[in-house]
Amino acid sequence: MAKIRLTDYLNKKKKKEEVLFESDEDILRRAMDRMEADQFIVSPAYRIENYRQAEKLVMQIPDDARAKELKEQFDLGRQKAEQEKKAADLKAAHLHFEEAATEDEFRKVEKESAALGEYEDAQQLCARAKEQADAFARKTNRKRITHLAAVLIVAAAVVLLFSSGLMGYAAAKLEGMAGVYVSARNRFMKMGDFLDAREQAEYYNQKYLKQRELEEKTVLGDAQVGDTVDFGEFTWVVLEKEDTQLQLILKTIDRKDIFGPRAFAEDPEEAFWSECSLREYLNTEALSAFAPAEQEAMVLMEHAPSANRKYGTQGGPAAQDKIRIPDSAEAARYKKEKLFTTPGADVWLSTPGHEEGTAAFLTKDGRLMDYGNDAADDSLSVLAMIRVDYSKLGQ
Numbered sequence: 001m002a003k004i005r006l007t008d009y010l011n012k013k014k015k016k017e018e019v020l021f022e023s024d025e026d027i028l029r030r031a032m033d034r035m036e037a038d039q040f041i042v043s044p045a046y047r048i049e050n051y052r053q054a055e056k057l058v059m060q061i062p063d064d065a066r067a068k069e070l071k072e073q074f075d076l077g078r079q080k081a082e083q084e085k086k087a088a089d090l091k092a093a094h095l096h097f098e099e100a101a102t103e104d105e106f107r108k109v110e111k112e113s114a115a116l117g118e119y120e121d122a123q124q125l126c127a128r129a130k131e132q133a134d135a136f137a138r139k140t141n142r143k144r145i146t147h148l149a150a151v152l153i154v155a156a157a158v159v160l161l162f163s164s165g166l167m168g169y170a171a172a173k174l175e176g177m178a179g180v181y182v183s184a185r186n187r188f189m190k191m192g193d194f195l196d197a198r199e200q201a202e203y204y205n206q207k208y209l210k211q212r213e214l215e216e217k218t219v220l221g222d223a224q225v226g227d228t229v230d231f232g233e234f235t236w237v238v239l240e241k242e243d244t245q246l247q248l249i250l251k252t253i254d255r256k257d258i259f260g261p262r263a264f265a266e267d268p269e270e271a272f273w274s275e276c277s278l279r280e281y282l283n284t285e286a287l288s289a290f291a292p293a294e295q296e297a298m299v300l301m302e303h304a305p306s307a308n309r310k311y312g313t314q315g316g317p318a319a320q321d322k323i324r325i326p327d328s329a330e331a332a333r334y335k336k337e338k339l340f341t342t343p344g345a346d347v348w349l350s351t352p353g354h355e356e357g358t359a360a361f362l363t364k365d366g367r368l369m370d371y372g373n374d375a376a377d378d379s380l381s382v383l384a385m386i387r388v389d390y391s392k393l394g395q
Contacts, residue, residue, distance in 0.1 A: 103136035181208035220390035244391040264375040268357030271375040272316030273350040282323040305350035313352040347383040
């Protein structure tokens with residue numbers, strides 16, 4: 001039976017012309033055209049809509065045997081496209097989780113994964129995203145409360161001690177009593193030799209370090225592979241976790257801090273990791289940037305850098321370090337596992353380059369350069385790695 005095409009009917013009615021009818025054959029042909037076009041549609045979402053439109057066409061002729069057969073094919077195609085869309089959405093949610101660094105970004109992942117219901121590990125991802133977002137929210141609230149308390153305390157101190165030379169001292173003391181240890185420490189440090197300001201600065205510095213140590217123990221104990229954590233003054237990504245020990249790698253490179261640009265080896269003949277000046281610096285001067293308790297929790301790592309397979313240079317003997325850098329094999333593995341993507345700056349690797357006096361490196365966009373660079377070049381940064389036993393914190 002011929003059918004009236006709604007769009008033709010409305011157009012013709014406006015123009016007061018004769019209404020066009022569409023035959024069953026025309027409807028089937030248009031439905032088949034949609035099925036043939038579907039194979040060229042990449043996006044699952046567009047394919048789902050394409051199948052739905054095709055189903056609407058054949059539902060206009062429900063008594064036609066060919067239409068029934070086509071509807072079954074469309075149903076199957078749409079179901080397959082819906083599964084592909086779920087897989088793509090879940091993959092995107094996982095990627096967004098790996099890249100998330102704020103509460104809003106984790107909330108977005110939570111919403112994305114919740115929309116997938118019980119599909120594969122969507123519920124677990126949703127729970128992890130919610131946990132991370134809630135942790136950010138708690139941290140933000142604590143900071144707000146702390147800052148508000150500090151503001152109120154300082155305001156009270158200003159009112160009470162405005163006319164007194166002890167105003168700054170009292171304000172710093174009140175901040176320390178309120179638990180705002182960093183601000184109290186910094187205030188006392190600026191006072192120099194005024195009264196016992198130096199002793200007060202050291203006292204509140206120790207208070208702050210102990211507070212930081214306890215927070216680190218909790219965070220590291222709850223962390224899983226792929227999570228972002230704070231340890232010392234730096235942010236890290238968890239590469240491995242075994243019992244109470246975690247292998248960490250620096251998340252971002254700040255060219256002005258202790259892991260900024262530095263030569264791999266000042267002497268080309270000492271361009272092996274076990275002998276280089278970079279290794280000595282990391283395990284002395286850079287190590288001292290961590291609190292004593294944090295240094296005690298950092299596990300001594302024994303590691304022999306991988307050889308350069310492309311150019312046949314050997315990695316050299318094993319060395320024991322509390323801070324080291326990855327070799328080319330580790331960099332390739334961790335990048336493949338998506339535990340880190342791009343360092344943001346050119347960074348050294350402990351694997352030698354193409355010849356003596358060179359070392360391999362990663363570019364800022366994550367490309368492995370086996371040919372290497374002159375070890376004396378001081379423009380490359382440090383992608384630090386540490387291993388921490390959180391059970392030793394808070395003792």
